[in-house]
């Protein structure tokens with residue numbers, strides 16, 4: 515086997531947005547997907563971008579999902595209550611995530627997906643569900659080796675290196691630079707990767723004046739990391755909800771001047787890995 519494709523269905527940080535200011539990059543929140551087969555999908559996060567799958571899945575066949583959650587902030591699991599395959603008894607889901615706040619992933623989702631916040635209780639949805647705790651141990655999911663690392667973000671976040679046959683992508687959405695141990699871990703995780711997807715929510719000047727400690731990073735940190743890690747391609751993600759298409763374009767222009775193979779994630783993007 516050779517390379518693989520990662521589909522971007524959502525790349526907006528914090529909260530979904532809509533309107534003509536956001537047409538190029540899209541307003542749906544984080545969801546990356548690998549199509550294992552027409553009936554089997556591996557997702558990294560289930561932000562509102564996951565809703566795009568409704569039109570891409572076959573009907574009348576049992577479906578299988580592996581959902582790797584980076585963390586549980588709402589923008590990364592907001593599609594779950596509305597995700598149609600979760601309501602069919604023939605479908606199977608395996609959720610992967612880190613225990614946090616004394617809860618495993620099942621309990622954590624079930625606590626927010628239930629009345630009175632939502633009419634249906636997560637545990638009561640019809641699909642078969644199993645749950646796997648993610649630590650920093652490498653794991654195998656759907657034929658991919660996945661290396662997780664806990665990084666710096668409020669309540670913690672997992673970055674994932676996903677690789678097969680020597681081809682690799684590192685997805686580091688929602689990460690703040692500046693904590694030495696976490697920075698070193700990410701540098702090592704991204705070492706020599708074909709693609710690095712990295713949180714560039716803030717402008718460097720916004721970070722310095724207001725947003726330090728808010729859990730996100732900048733394009734300037736992204737290009738620096740991409741160079742040091744020797745990655746092939748850099749993809750900026752977690753676009754700020756206030757950042758319109760022109761604003762993201764301006765970020766890409768500046769980043770490309772330092773690291774030419776830089777792009778901004780957009781809804782519908784197909785990332786060729788290797």
Ligand SMILES: [Zn+2]
Pocket residue numbers: 585587667688729
């Ligand atoms: Zn977050």
